Amino acid sequence: MKIIVPATSANLGAGFDSIGIAVNLYLTVEILGISNSWYIEHDLGENIPTDERNLLLTTLTEVLSVKNVVLSEKYHLKMTSEIPLARGLGSSSSVIIAGIELANQLAQLNLTIDEKLELATQIEGHPDNVAPALLGNLVIATTSNHHTDAVCAEFPVCKLLAFVPNYELKTMDSRKVLPKQLSYKEAVSASSIANVLTANLLTGDLLSAGKIMERDRFHEPYRANLVPELDILRKIGRAYGAYGTYLSGAGPTIMMLCADKVLSVLTEQIHQDKQLTGQLYSLEIDKMGLKTEH
């Protein structure tokens, strides 16, 4: 059995902790067989555990404990991932969704989509990465009192250019620079920007969505110092016709939305800029979310 989960890009500017999209880079977890102890074969580096300390198995254990189930066997697994770690493309959420599905399959829990989303949001803390990783496409979600409401919709047709800098930025560290509070006036203003962004996305107006996503008041102004590439790429995007540019998740990846016809000129400009060191991915929306193959 194989579990396949897409990468995700959260926030889209003002949709902080609420809006996310699934994109076509994938985490794959394969069950190779029963084993004397849990073992995850991978080539993701020595910082990623191969035993029960791995996020995949801590998630599995948490789900089994919530469901009060004990597995009689342990397994040898193979994990491969195209998703860069700690770069703002939902690597941790992909593992959490895979861990929930692994528990679901091995213990035959018959979890519903809503139950998977509830568990994933509780483990990750916010729904904007886990919801599109599970459902695919564009998801707008909110969590309160242990309940998540999520709306899945078609993302407008466009190209996605993800610039992934050569350094990690852990979500935990990127959240430390955020303010503890916003004034009432500031919160109303930030939320109205997010509302218009959502409306533009749902009506397929990418020109307007792209402009308003660059006016976020919730997180980008505070994180801009951590990711100097955001300003550079935003200037390139504006000069060469991108719809909009935003900090993907907690960063440091920067996502640019554009029409097919400007993709090559944007790519060329980014490659030519000597201040930018990192990898550029041309991505598509993943419309499926979590997939299990038997």
Ligand SMILES: Nc1ncnc2c1ncn2[C@@H]1O[C@H](COP(=O)(O)OP(=O)(O)OP(=O)(O)O)[C@@H](O)[C@H]1O
């Ligand atoms: N394949 C994996 N197996 C086990 N743990 C992983 C794996 N991928 C990521 N992680 C864990 O998740 C951490 C990265 O999570 P973090 O939330 O900081 O970034 P991200 O999920 O890549 O980005 P963002 O949440 O901003 O989109 C890694 O340092 C590692 O501990």
Ligand SMILES: N[C@@H](CCO)C(=O)O
């Ligand atoms: N909304 C989250 C996404 C990363 O987990 C953040 O920006 O911190």
